[in-house]
Amino acid sequence: xxxxxxxxxxxxxxxxxxxxxxxxxxxxxxxxxxxxxxxxxxxxxxxxxxxxxxxxxxxxxxxxxxxxxxxxxxxxxxxxxxxxxxxxxxxxxxxxxxxxxxxxxxxxxxxxxxxxxxxxxxxxxxxxxxxxxxxxxxxxxxxxxxxxxxxxxxxxxxxxxxxxxx
Amino acid sequence: xxxxxxxxxxxxxxxxxxxxxxxxxxxxxxxxxxxxxxxxxxxxxxxxxxxxxxxxxxxxxxxxxxxxxxxxxxxxxxxxxxxxxxxxxxxxxxxxxxxxxxxxxxxxxxxxxxxxxxxxxxxxxxxxxxxxxxxxxxxxxxxxxxxxxxxxxxxxxxxxxxxxxx
DNA sequence: AGGTTCATGTAACCCGTTACATGATTTC
DNA sequence: GAAATCATGTAACGGGTTACATGAACCT
Numbered sequence: 001x002x003x004x005x006x007x008x009x010x011x012x013x014x015x016x017x018x019x020x021x022x023x024x025x026x027x028x029x030x031x032x033x034x035x036x037x038x039x040x041x042x043x044x045x046x047x048x049x050x051x052x053x054x055x056x057x058x059x060x061x062x063x064x065x066x067x068x069x070x071x072x073x074x075x076x077x078x079x080x081x082x083x084x085x086x087x088x089x090x091x092x093x094x095x096x097x098x099x100x101x102x103x104x105x106x107x108x109x110x111x112x113x114x115x116x117x118x119x120x121x122x123x124x125x126x127x128x129x130x131x132x133x134x135x136x137x138x139x140x141x142x143x144x145x146x147x148x149x150x151x152x153x154x155x156x157x158x159x160x161x162x163x164x165x166x
Numbered sequence: 167x168x169x170x171x172x173x174x175x176x177x178x179x180x181x182x183x184x185x186x187x188x189x190x191x192x193x194x195x196x197x198x199x200x201x202x203x204x205x206x207x208x209x210x211x212x213x214x215x216x217x218x219x220x221x222x223x224x225x226x227x228x229x230x231x232x233x234x235x236x237x238x239x240x241x242x243x244x245x246x247x248x249x250x251x252x253x254x255x256x257x258x259x260x261x262x263x264x265x266x267x268x269x270x271x272x273x274x275x276x277x278x279x280x281x282x283x284x285x286x287x288x289x290x291x292x293x294x295x296x297x298x299x300x301x302x303x304x305x306x307x308x309x310x311x312x313x314x315x316x317x318x319x320x321x322x323x324x325x326x327x328x329x330x331x332x
Numbered sequence: 333a334g335g336t337t338c339a340t341g342t343a344a345c346c347c348g349t350t351a352c353a354t355g356a357t358t359t360c
Numbered sequence: 361g362a363a364a365t366c367a368t369g370t371a372a373c374g375g376g377t378t379a380c381a382t383g384a385a386c387c388t
Contacts, residue, residue, distance in 0.1 A: 002339075002340090003339075003340070003341095004338065004339050004340075007339090017244075017245055019376065019377080021376075021377065021378075022339090022340070022341065022342095023341090023342080023343090023375095023376070023377065023378075023379085024375080024376055024377080025340095026340065026341060026342090027341090027342095027375080027376090028375085028376095031375090047384075047385070048383090048384060048385090049338070049339070049383085049384045049385065050339075050340080050384090051338085051339065051340090052339085052340075078183075079183055085302045085305060085306065086302070088298055088301070088302050089296075089298055089299045089302035089303075090298070091298050092296045092297050092298030092299065093296050093298070097297075100298055130255075130258045130259050131258050131263075132254055132255055132256070132257050132258030132259070132266055133255045133258065135254070135316075135320050135323075136251045136252070136254050136255035137255075138316065139251060139313060139316045139317075139320075140251065142312050142313075142315070142316050143309055143312055143313060143316075145312070146308050146309055146311070146312035147305060147308075147309060149308070150301075150304065150305045150308050150309075151305075154301050154305075157301075168367075168368090169367075169368070169369095170366065170367050170368075173367090185348065185349080187348075187349065187350080188367090188368070188369065188370095189347095189348070189349065189350075189351090189369090189370080189371090190347080190348055190349080192368065192369060192370090193347080193348090193369095193370095194347090194348095197347095213356075213357075214355085214356060214357090215355085215356050215357065215366070215367065216356090216367075216368080217366090217367070217368090218367090218368080
């Protein structure tokens with residue numbers, strides 16, 4: 001893709017929300033190139049308008065896969081759910097369904113462990129907290145619970161699919 | 167509070183997650199001071215260890231309230247749910263329950279409007295998307311739905327409370 | 333001919349991260 | 361007396377934001 005293509009995607013889709021500003025994208029692409037993770041070449045064309053197309057190098061693809069394969073940590077669940085979801089969205093095509101299901105298992109386990117911690121916290125401090133603080137915490141807990149339900153149902157979906165293929 | 171106090175809070179609580187690094191906090195406090203939003207004074211003490219305590223100025227409190235009162239936008243719902251929740255958590259004590267309930271109403275309305283857009287998007291593009299991409303989007307939708315349920319039940323809680331006080 | 337879109341880039345500025353530095357006080 | 365904690369800060373670096381600049385191609 002070209003920098004311009006990326007800009008349009010980042011500007012139009014809400015998912016994952018990278019910056020669409022040229023001051024972010026073009027230097028970033030150059031960094032990928034100097035780092036050997038991507039390679040850009042000017043698209044040969046009849047016109048004078050140049051389009052620099054980038055493509056991942058093998059090293060870049062390896063780095064991408066390594067990012068996808070990182071284990072899911074407690075900290076990811078607390079602060080980086082959107083990043084986890086983006087990794088998951090890319091994972092299916094890149095790592096295959098078995099690995100993707102494994103990711104969901106890790107995600108579910110971390111949620112399973114973390115939700116009781118939050119509930120415990122709420123129980124201990126509820127009477128010292130203002131109503132809106134309590135409710136905000138409850139909102140977070142319910143969000144995590146919804147994600148846990150989603151993860152479990154997705155896991156069983158992958159399992160059913162696998163049994164059908166076998 | 168002092169910078170050190172803030173560091174401890176940011177390091178220990180998961181909510182809202184400001185940076186706890188001194189390179190972020192101390193310059194930020196100085197900026198608040200130069201901007202006239204906070205005023206810091208060295209706590210008088212018998213020891214030689216200095217503690218600089220900060221307090222909001224009237225101007226700072228006004229800016230804080232203005233931040234809390236900002237209308238809830240579609241963009242907030244898409245990208246800044248954690249910030250919205252933090253605003254809500256602070257709101258109860260600072261703006262009162264009536265204003266807090268109004269915030270919840272705006273939040274619920276934005277969710278109510280946005281969820282069908284996402285569902286529509288999913289329906290249109292589901293067959294062109296890989297399974298994991300589809301599931302990731304569904305996870306987002308279910309998260310929003312959970313938040314909408316939470317908002318509605320919180321609204322009715324505030325309403326019940328208000329009727330009881332009347 | 334003029335406005336819009338395509339397409340890439342740079343420069344000033346702001347600010348967070350990482351890492352280091354300094355010294356007082358408390359704890360074992 | 362050593363280690364941990366209290367408490368504040370600075371410097372180098374990376375990278376995003378905003379705003380500006382440049383020019384080609386397309387549409388009317």
